[in-house]
Amino acid sequence: MNAIPPHIAETDRLRLAPGVMLRNDRRRGQWMLMGPERLLVLDEMALAVMRACVGPEVADVAAGIDRLTVEYDAPRTEVAADVLEMLTDLRNKGYVVT
Amino acid sequence: MSCALPAFAASSAAEPAPPFAVLMELTHRCPLRCPYCSNPVALDSASAELDTATWKRVLDEAADVGALQVHFSGGEPCVRKDLEELIAHATEIGLYSNLITSAVLLDRPRLERLQRAGLQHVQISLQDAEATGADRVGGFKGGHAKKLEVARAVVRQGMALTINAVLHRHNIDRVNDVIDLAMDLGAGRIEIANVQYYGWALANRAALMPSREQLLAMDAAVRGRLPELAGRIVVDYVVPDYYARRPKSCMGGWARRFMNVTPRGRVLPCHAAETIPGMTFETVHDRSLSDIWRDGPAFARYRGTDWMPEPCQSCDHKEEDWGGCRCQALALAGSADATDPVCELSPAHAEVAVLRDRDAAALGTEWTYRGL
Numbered sequence: 001m002n003a004i005p006p007h008i009a010e011t012d013r014l015r016l017a018p019g020v021m022l023r024n025d026r027r028r029g030q031w032m033l034m035g036p037e038r039l040l041v042l043d044e045m046a047l048a049v050m051r052a053c054v055g056p057e058v059a060d061v062a063a064g065i066d067r068l069t070v071e072y073d074a075p076r077t078e079v080a081a082d083v084l085e086m087l088t089d090l091r092n093k094g095y096v097v098t
Numbered sequence: 099m100s101c102a103l104p105a106f107a108a109s110s111a112a113e114p115a116p117p118f119a120v121l122m123e124l125t126h127r128c129p130l131r132c133p134y135c136s137n138p139v140a141l142d143s144a145s146a147e148l149d150t151a152t153w154k155r156v157l158d159e160a161a162d163v164g165a166l167q168v169h170f171s172g173g174e175p176c177v178r179k180d181l182e183e184l185i186a187h188a189t190e191i192g193l194y195s196n197l198i199t200s201a202v203l204l205d206r207p208r209l210e211r212l213q214r215a216g217l218q219h220v221q222i223s224l225q226d227a228e229a230t231g232a233d234r235v236g237g238f239k240g241g242h243a244k245k246l247e248v249a250r251a252v253v254r255q256g257m258a259l260t261i262n263a264v265l266h267r268h269n270i271d272r273v274n275d276v277i278d279l280a281m282d283l284g285a286g287r288i289e290i291a292n293v294q295y296y297g298w299a300l301a302n303r304a305a306l307m308p309s310r311e312q313l314l315a316m317d318a319a320v321r322g323r324l325p326e327l328a329g330r331i332v333v334d335y336v337v338p339d340y341y342a343r344r345p346k347s348c349m350g351g352w353a354r355r356f357m358n359v360t361p362r363g364r365v366l367p368c369h370a371a372e373t374i375p376g377m378t379f380e381t382v383h384d385r386s387l388s389d390i391w392r393d394g395p396a397f398a399r400y401r402g403t404d405w406m407p408e409p410c411q412s413c414d415h416k417e418e419d420w421g422g423c424r425c426q427a428l429a430l431a432g433s434a435d436a437t438d439p440v441c442e443l444s445p446a447h448a449e450v451a452v453l454r455d456r457d458a459a460a461l462g463t464e465w466t467y468r469g470l
Contacts, residue, residue, distance in 0.1 A: 005329025017286055019219040019258025021194070027116075027164055034194050036219040036258045036287055039118070039166065094286055094332035 008087040008098070010062035010080065014054045017097045022050060033095045040095060049086050054096055061087065114401065116164025117391060118355045119196075121171055121369070122156065124148075124181070125361050128174035130200050131237030132225065133465035134264050134306055135298040136369055137173065141470055142361040150180040152382065154187045156359055159387035161191045165357075171198040173361070176208075182215045189216025196221060198262075201248035202241050209251055220252045221260040221289075226268075227275030235268060237467045246283065253284040260287040266306040267458075270316045277323060281331060288331055290320055292338035296370040296425060298468045305465035307457035313341050340454040344415070345422025345438040352400035352424060357391060365390045367397050370425035374434040400424055400434075407435065409443045 008014070016022070020035040031047045033040040042050065048071065053064030065083050069076045090096045126141040148156070160168055168188050175181055176199055188195045197212065201222045209220075222245055226232035232242035252259045261280040265273060273290065280288040292313075295303050308316070320335055327333055339346060349356050349368050358366040363382040371377065378395045391397060399405065403416050410421050422438025430439045430453070431446040439446035 004325065017258070018253075018256055019286070021218070025166065032166075034166065036221070036260050037119075037167070037169070037196055088329075092329045 005088075005092055008061060008084050008091055010060065010065065010084070012061050012087075012098045013058070014061060014087065014091075014096045014098060015056060016054060017094055020095050033090075035095060040090075040093065046086060049083055050090075053083060053087060114353065114392060114397075117357050118165065118350075119167040119169060120156075120160040120163075120165045120387070121169045121356060121358045122153065122160075123172050123358065123360050123369070124153065124170060124175045124178045124184075126173040127177045128172060128200065128468070129177075129202055129238055130174070130241060131467035131469055132223075132235055132264075133298055133302040133467055134235075134266055134293045135468045136294065136296045137468070138297050138370075138372060139301055141173075141468075143470070146362040147178075148359075148361065148363050148382065150183060152363065153180070153184055156363075156382050156387065157184065157188050157193065158191060159382075161193055162386070163357075163388040163391050165193065167194040167196060169196045169198050174200055174203060176201075176203040182211050185212060185217050186215040195219070199223075200236070200238075200241065201245045202238060204248045204251075206251050206255075209248070209255060209257075213255055213257060217257065219258040219260065220248075221262050222249050222252070223262045223264065224276060224279065225264070227272045227279050231269055231272075246279075249283045249285070258287070259283065259285045260289060261285045262289040262291060264291050264293050265308075265316065266293045267308045267312065267461075268306075270308045270312050273316045274319050274323070277320075277327070281327075285331060287334065289334045289336065291334075291336040292316075294336070294339060295429065296373075298466075300429060302465040304457040304460040305463040307340070307454060307460075308338070309458045310341065310455075313338055339423075339426065339440050340450055342440050343442040345419050345426075345440045347419045348423035348426070351420035353391070353397040354401070354420065357387065357397075359387075365394065365396075367400075368425065371396060373425055374428055405435070407437060410437055413443070 020033055023034050024031050031042045033042060048068065052067045053061050058064055065080050068083060069079045072079060125147050126137055127144055157168065175197065185195050195217050196219045197217055198221045224245060225235040229242040233239055249259055261283065263276045277288065293299050293306055299306060324333060353367045358369050359382060360366065364379045365382060366379060380390050380394050406416060406421050410416055422441060424434040426440060427436045427438045428434040430450055437444040439450050441447065
């Protein structure tokens with residue numbers, strides 16, 4: 001059976017996966033997600049999405065999208081589509097969990 | 099977003115980009131005797147191991163050269179009583195620690211101490227999906243059961259768990275059961291690692307090489323499950339070298355992403371580099387990791403693409419696979435300068451199939467257990 005992993009939804013509450021930390025590497029001038037034997041460099045947008053949508057202090061993904069919509073002054077439907085795509089990818093790579 | 103393990107941009111033409119991680123083989127002591135171990139057959143004795151103060155200095159130098167992570171490995175790193183102290187030091191200086199272990203010397207109290215010292219990730223090896231086969235390979239009675247117990251404790255304590263399953267003739271048929279077991283243990287990641295022939299594994303190749311039929315069945319099984327596993331567990335699938343048509347990007351390229359420090363302090367571009375004749379290896383007593391990384395002769399020897407012979411030099415893939423594996427070229431083609439014969443473009447490629455098929459047919463070959 002070829003199951004497709006579920007997309008992240010606005011009602012999801014996300015946190016960093018075990019062993020994953022958000023880190024600013026000043027030497028390389030990069031923000032990154034550091035995890036077991038791997039890392040993911042975050043560009044400005046990805047960092048903003050992480051901060052807005054992931055963590056114990058975030059009510060749910062919807063709240064994060066609301067915040068980003070204001071911050072980027074963009075249509076909410078577009079922001080939501082991009083954010084959910086990005087978060088799904090981060091979940092599939094093992095950096096965030098529901 | 100960039101993808102995982104990017105190569106960091108070099109700061110200048112003369113200065114290579116910093117490594118991603120330093121692999122620290124704290125010891126070659128190990129209670130297990132796996133015949134597929136990649137440690138050199140000539141194991142370092144316990145008396146030759148670096149002391150605590152020196153390892154802490156090596157950690158400082160790892161941070162200085164720009165590494166972001168350290169792998170505490172061996173042998174079995176948990177035989178070192180100073181492991182907590184070393185992990186605490188790594189944490190203090192901002193390095194991310196990975197503990198690469200058999201887990202048989204761990205218990206909950208020690209796991210808690212290690213976690214308090216800053217450890218967040220434990221990689222545990224599994225020799226098979228069930229105890230009889232696993233303990234026969236590991237040569238350690240009760241090892242498999244202990245590993246499962248510790249693996250569950252790692253997850254319960256909120257640390258990341260990776261299961262490392264080395265596959266060979268004797269367990270490759272049970273790859274699905276191994277995957278199921280990793281899922282059951284709650285692992286966030288699994289390495290499905292077809293054995294690579296270095297060190298003890300190379301010496302035991304005729305006892306380990308799976309058949310083409312076994313390999314095809316395993317590959318179909320793994321690929322068939324990847325869609326269902328996506329989003330649930332991270333899978334690092336290491337395909338078997340000798341059945342490949344293109345070479346692997348060994349270590350992410352010679353002297354590009356990793357450095358290796360042996361128990362007695364030799365600084366290597368990879369764990370098998372000592373097999374290459376005519377190479378000069380410096381130790382941590384000679385110069386700093388930064389100096390060795392930048393212009394150590396062993397590191398410079400095959401870094402980049404200038405050293406490559408044809409057909410590699412003109413190949414479109416040269417900056418993807420970085421010319422494959424030097425140690426494998428030595429083992430299979432007789433020279434570390436040669437094109438990796440695993441590549442179908444190598445003049446020696448056909449001989450890999452001959453060796454492989456001969457070893458795959460050598461059923462009943464007894465292995466030599468790893469040991470001093």
